[in-house]
Amino acid sequence: MESSVINRKSRVVIPAKMSRQLGLKEGTRVNFYKQNEEILMVPITAETIDKNIGILGLKGKRLHFLMEAKKKERQF
Numbered sequence: 001m002e003s004s005v006i007n008r009k010s011r012v013v014i015p016a017k018m019s020r021q022l023g024l025k026e027g028t029r030v031n032f033y034k035q036n037e038e039i040l041m042v043p044i045t046a047e048t049i050d051k052n053i054g055i056l057g058l059k060g061k062r063l064h065f066l067m068e069a070k071k072k073e074r075q076f
Contacts, residue, residue: 028074046070 002015014024022043029044046067 002018004015007013023045024043024070031042031044033040033042
């Protein structure tokens with residue numbers, strides 16, 4: 001089990017080994033969810049977006065928009 005400490009600004013460092021295993025890089029966006037007494041952190045990656053295609057019934061139109069926005073974000 002990996003562990004970390006929350007600092008005074010509520011920041012937590014993800015252990016390097018886990019970060020590498022999950023392919024997390026600087027600038028990766030994440031969503032947080034509260035589930036009972038646990039906090040779930042879900043990275044927003046192309047895979048996450050692919051898994052959710054069709055959830056809104058838009059036939060992938062939003063995926064195309066999100067992928068283009070991500071490309072522009074990386075250029076900065």
